[in-house]
Amino acid sequence: MDRVAIALGSNLGDRAAHLDFAVARLTASIQNLRISSYYETEPVDVPNPQPAFLNAACVGGTALSARALLTLLHAIEHERGRERSFQNAARTLDLDLILLGSLVLDEEGLIVPHPRFRERRFVLEPLAEIAPDMVDPVTGSTVADLLRRVLRPRAARPTT
Numbered sequence: 601m602d603r604v605a606i607a608l609g610s611n612l613g614d615r616a617a618h619l620d621f622a623v624a625r626l627t628a629s630i631q632n633l634r635i636s637s638y639y640e641t642e643p644v645d646v647p648n649p650q651p652a653f654l655n656a657a658c659v660g661g662t663a664l665s666a667r668a669l670l671t672l673l674h675a676i677e678h679e680r681g682r683e684r685s686f687q688n689a690a691r692t693l694d695l696d697l698i699l700l701g702s703l704v705l706d707e708e709g710l711i712v713p714h715p716r717f718r719e720r721r722f723v724l725e726p727l728a729e730i731a732p733d734m735v736d737p738v739t740g741s742t743v744a745d746l747l748r749r750v751l752r753p754r755a756a757r758p759t760t
Contacts, residue, residue, distance in 0.1 A: 601661040602701030604630060605734055607723045608656045609694040615654035618680050618693045625676045630660035636726035657726035666700050666712050673697060702737040713738055721750050
């Protein structure tokens with residue numbers, strides 16, 4: 601049984617209902633599922649103006665492989681009307697596999713840990729609420745440490 605972390609997001613329609621649906625569906629495949637609070641966040645790295653997101657994270661135990669989890673997450677997104685018209689389009693539901701135990705994997709269409717989660721406050725903040733001790737197998741840092749780095753103000757750099 602591996603500990604899994606999944607990020608949830610929605611910025612179209614009834615955002616809370618979409619997240620609630622995902623949590624309900626995930627309980628069938630992930631044991632002892634814990635869900636964070638819901639956080640309202642501004643869109644990041646999107647190509648055009650979009651509504652605010654509702655984000656959350658969940659953790660639990662699973663015997664599913666990374667590929668099986670990805671298939672499950674895409675199926676749940678599809679059930680809620682997720683359309684992938686272009687990269688970073690607004691979405692009814694977005695589910696990302698963030699961590700799966702100590703797995704480090706880079707395959708066609710699947711990278712674990714998620715390649716950008718270390719810089720994303722909208723992933724780290726909800727995840728740190730419920731699993732601050734989870735470890736990124738690439739950096740060896742805990743989720744709490746990664747969040748502190750994201751929140752740390754950057755020092756001003758001199759200009760010449």
